[in-house]
Amino acid sequence: MGGAKESMIINEESWTYGLIDFLEKLIEREEFEKDSHMGIAKQIISKGVKSMSDKQELVIKNLVNKYKKKYSCDLCLNDNVTSLLEYIDIADEGICPTCESVKQKYMRE
């Protein structure tokens, strides 16, 4: 009966959004340059994002930023990228999943 609160739009602008899935992929792909980084990643996966110390957070944040810079979508320059996991696709395909689907559409027409 009434009183319905507007459904809250979850504002997940936090940089850690999708981080665990992303780190799992990096471990799978053995993309860590340092064992210490992989150690932190494993800790985050098992204990959660909040288990990071400030120092660890800085390390992982840098790692993520480096990855984003290294892999940028050829077509949208990462404008269409909404989750960290998509950078894995860019690493493999050179473009993000959104641009990939647009491209597929054009190719079919």
Ligand SMILES: [Zn+2]
């Ligand atoms: Zn793109």
